[in-house]
Amino acid sequence: MGMTTLKAEFHRELIIYRRYLFSSVSDLVLTILMFMGIFWSSNLISAGIIGSSLSALIVGFTLWTTIQNTCSMLGNNVMGNAKSGVLQQLYLMPISSKRLFFNKGIVNVIVSLLQSVVVCLVLMVLTGQWIHFAPIIILPGLLSLVTLFGLGYLIVSVVLKFKRVGSFLAICQYFYLGVLLTQFENAPSLIKNIANLLPLVPMVSWIRMAINGIQYNVAYYLIFSITNAIFWIIVGSIVFNRVDRNIKQNGTLSFF
Numbered sequence: 563m564g565m566t567t568l569k570a571e572f573h574r575e576l577i578i579y580r581r582y583l584f585s586s587v588s589d590l591v592l593t594i595l596m597f598m599g600i601f602w603s604s605n606l607i608s609a610g611i612i613g614s615s616l617s618a619l620i621v622g623f624t625l626w627t628t629i630q631n632t633c634s635m636l637g638n639n640v641m642g643n644a645k646s647g648v649l650q651q652l653y654l655m656p657i658s659s660k661r662l663f664f665n666k667g668i669v670n671v672i673v674s675l676l677q678s679v680v681v682c683l684v685l686m687v688l689t690g691q692w693i694h695f696a697p698i699i700i701l702p703g704l705l706s707l708v709t710l711f712g713l714g715y716l717i718v719s720v721v722l723k724f725k726r727v728g729s730f731l732a733i734c735q736y737f738y739l740g741v742l743l744t745q746f747e748n749a750p751s752l753i754k755n756i757a758n759l760l761p762l763v764p765m766v767s768w769i770r771m772a773i774n775g776i777q778y779n780v781a782y783y784l785i786f787s788i789t790n791a792i793f794w795i796i797v798g799s800i801v802f803n804r805v806d807r808n809i810k811q812n813g814t815l816s817f818f
Contacts, residue, residue: 567657568665575669590677594684597623620693621770622743624682625706629738629762631674632710634731636666637717644725650815659806660799667714671707696772702765702783708791709761715798719805722815742766747778758786761794 579586597620640663643649653659686692717734720727746757747767758764764786771778809815 567655567662568668571665571669575673590680593627593681594688597681597685598688620682620685620689620691621773622766623739624678624685625762625766625769626735626739626742627681628674628678629710629713629742630735631677632667632670633713633717634735635674636663636670636714637721637727637731639666640718640721641725641727644721644815653815660802663715663718663802664711667711670714671710693773699769699772702768702772702787705787705791706762706765709765709794712791712794712796712798713761715802716794719798719801722809723805738762745770747771747776758790759793761790764790 640649643652652662655662682693717731720730724730741757741760741763745767746754746763747770749757758767764783768778768783768787771783
């Protein structure tokens, strides 16, 4: 049953992309244009707010698109399903709600990664800045995916609890754009340690330094990245389980 529902979720996503191909392509173009707007704003780049490395800028922005597509799209989809009544039907399926959203999370992550690869390639072509990806970035990349699942459960929990959260999702997107483009690895130790508790921050710093060939403490970022991933997947699971149980007991699954 688990694999059947996962295949069905992939098939559904493929149908949506084929049916609304123009909208999907437009979203990619809009994302690329947003980056080019930042790139052309040379005053912002030279001010050192997000670092002078164009490679770091591309990596940070690409990771942001992954987060945006994974978490925000999942939240918007759940919100739309709750409003239309589809969510109530999904809860009648013979699988647990946690497994249901886990399947959606897997599909969103894979689709988002494919979109981010396309965005990254286009950005490198447009800027002429070709990034050499070191094999070591596979590890923080995988840990980032684990963290994204935790964030996905948190976003779904907020949607199930409060229903109308469009503005909240938008705020989260642009908050994380600033967080991911800020080079916390260059900050004082206290600020860096605190920032590494935020979702994905140690992984992003690790990837950025590996790509730029900067010397860094591998053990430090490995420990913080593993801790970050485990912490947020646990937090996401606990919050989702409580919210899921609460809405079932109170009968508040409906959008209205």
